[in-house]
Amino acid sequence: MDELLAGFTSIDLKMVIMYLIGLTLIVLAIKKNYEPMLLLPIGFGAILVNLPQSVVKYASIASEPDLFVTDFIRNNPGTEHLFKHYIEINGAYYKYEPGILEILLESGILTELFPVLIFIGIGAMIDFTPLFKNPVMIFFGAAAQFGIFATLLVAIAFGFDLKTASAIGIIGAADGPTAIYVASKFARDYFGPISVAAYSYMSLVPIIQPPVIRLLTTRKERLIRMEYREEKVSKFVLIAFPIAVTLIAGIVAPISVPLVGSLMFGNLIRECGVLERLSQAAQNELSNLVTLLLGITIGSTMLADNFLRPETLLILAMGLVAFVFDTAGGVMFAKFLNLFRKKDNKFNPMIGAAGISAFPMSARVIQRMAQKEDPTNFVLMQAVSANVSGQLGSIVAGGLILALVPILVG
Amino acid sequence: MLDFLINGTDIQKGLFVTLVGMIGVFSVLILFYLIIKLFSGAFFNTGKQQDQGQ
Numbered sequence: 001m002d003e004l005l006a007g008f009t010s011i012d013l014k015m016v017i018m019y020l021i022g023l024t025l026i027v028l029a030i031k032k033n034y035e036p037m038l039l040l041p042i043g044f045g046a047i048l049v050n051l052p053q054s055v056v057k058y059a060s061i062a063s064e065p066d067l068f069v070t071d072f073i074r075n076n077p078g079t080e081h082l083f084k085h086y087i088e089i090n091g092a093y094y095k096y097e098p099g100i101l102e103i104l105l106e107s108g109i110l111t112e113l114f115p116v117l118i119f120i121g122i123g124a125m126i127d128f129t130p131l132f133k134n135p136v137m138i139f140f141g142a143a144a145q146f147g148i149f150a151t152l153l154v155a156i157a158f159g160f161d162l163k164t165a166s167a168i169g170i171i172g173a174a175d176g177p178t179a180i181y182v183a184s185k186f187a188r189d190y191f192g193p194i195s196v197a198a199y200s201y202m203s204l205v206p207i208i209q210p211p212v213i214r215l216l217t218t219r220k221e222r223l224i225r226m227e228y229r230e231e232k233v234s235k236f237v238l239i240a241f242p243i244a245v246t247l248i249a250g251i252v253a254p255i256s257v258p259l260v261g262s263l264m265f266g267n268l269i270r271e272c273g274v275l276e277r278l279s280q281a282a283q284n285e286l287s288n289l290v291t292l293l294l295g296i297t298i299g300s301t302m303l304a305d306n307f308l309r310p311e312t313l314l315i316l317a318m319g320l321v322a323f324v325f326d327t328a329g330g331v332m333f334a335k336f337l338n339l340f341r342k343k344d345n346k347f348n349p350m351i352g353a354a355g356i357s358a359f360p361m362s363a364r365v366i367q368r369m370a371q372k373e374d375p376t377n378f379v380l381m382q383a384v385s386a387n388v389s390g391q392l393g394s395i396v397a398g399g400l401i402l403a404l405v406p407i408l409v410g
Numbered sequence: 411m412l413d414f415l416i417n418g419t420d421i422q423k424g425l426f427v428t429l430v431g432m433i434g435v436f437s438v439l440i441l442f443y444l445i446i447k448l449f450s451g452a453f454f455n456t457g458k459q460q461d462q463g464q
Contacts, residue, residue: 141439252441
């Protein structure tokens with residue numbers, strides 16, 4: 001009888017809170033259209049993994065604890081990671097068979113396979129042509145990464161160690177796969193909150209960016225018009241660029257190659273002109289399938305005991321800080337450059353805010369703001385150029401963090 | 411220098427990552443900018459000539 005009622009008797013308040021969080025994410029996805037492709041699977045995954053006995057995470061758990069493993073870990077604290085597929089219950093360690101979501105987590109995220117596959121799809125979707133027509137916009141893609149590093153420092157000030165702080169800072173990359181990639185290497189304990197923050201704030205770009213931009217710019221600055229060069233870009237440039245970028249990234253920060261290489265591989269497939277079917281497959285089938293699995297797998301990391309702790313709230317708050325600093329970094333950099341430019345050739349500082357990686361949402365936000373001030377002002381192409389640069393800047397920043405932090409931590 | 415940092419506090423390490431990180435991102439993107447400029451100078455005209463030829 002007890003076994004029949006186990007589902008009811010094992011529900012606790014934390015689980016109920018997680019169901020509410022999962023439902024909130026689903027409602028935000030459906031009602032508000034906030035990154036529905038990810039927030040809905042994440043929300044559902046959060047509910048699934050917190051159901052009684054978490055069968056999707058632990059297919060079966062041994063009825064008796066493993067005494068050797070329990071004694072070993074008790075005598076050697078901090079060695080839990082040496083024992084795969086063991087779960088701690090009341091101080092004892094039990095062996096378990098992984099459930100479907102745990103298998104997906106181990107094979108898709110901890111191996112970094114899903115972020116890399118997603119990047120192939122993103123690469124196949126990116127058109128670098130606007131950037132080639134406005135190459136100077138690439139610098140906004142660098143300036144708007146300021147939020148990553150500023151948030152890293154804020155996280156350290158709040159007591160997080162360097163690795164975890166780096167993974168929290170990378171929320172500011174405004175780039176889900178990069179955040180997942182770095183978090184899976186540096187902060188597996190906080191993987192759930194970091195992933196949720198990264199995707200939630202990306203969807204909130206239209207709400208976060210405008211007030212920050214308005215605060216840092218005058219109306220006169222927001223009215224600045226920018227010239228757009230309509231030039232034809234040769235096919236050779238489009239093909240050679242992803243190859244050159246991969247080579248440079250591989251030499252400067254070899255650890256970033258899985259990210260940069262897969263992004264550029266996807267882009268090469270798109271631009272080469274002879275792999276239309278593969279390009280379409282990467283943009284559609286591959287991206288959709290991996291996104292679907294990625295979302296529900298991220299949700300599976302949101303076990304109540306891991307997620308419901310004060311650090312989660314801190315991480316969510318710092319994610320917001322990261323996006324604010326990103327936006328401010330881009331805008332202030334544009335204003336700084338304007339000090340050295342001729343009166344009739346200044347940047348509209350709002351363009352700087354589009355240097356984040358949230359593509360194409362940020363570019364659209366900037367265009368909407370520009371047209372709100374002056375319906376005849378058209379800055380979309382410049383904003384898209386900065387936005388595409390943000391894609392490059394965020395993975396370069398991610399790669400540098402992945403390269404630098406292990407050297408310092410040892 | 412690195413020995414000092416390895417034994418330093420997290421905030422010192424964080425400042426180092428911030429400084430080197432931002433300089434690094436700008437440096438790499440400057441390289442990308444130069445590549446685009448190089449390719450543009452060398453090949454934009456070729457593209458235009460091809461267009462005119464067509």
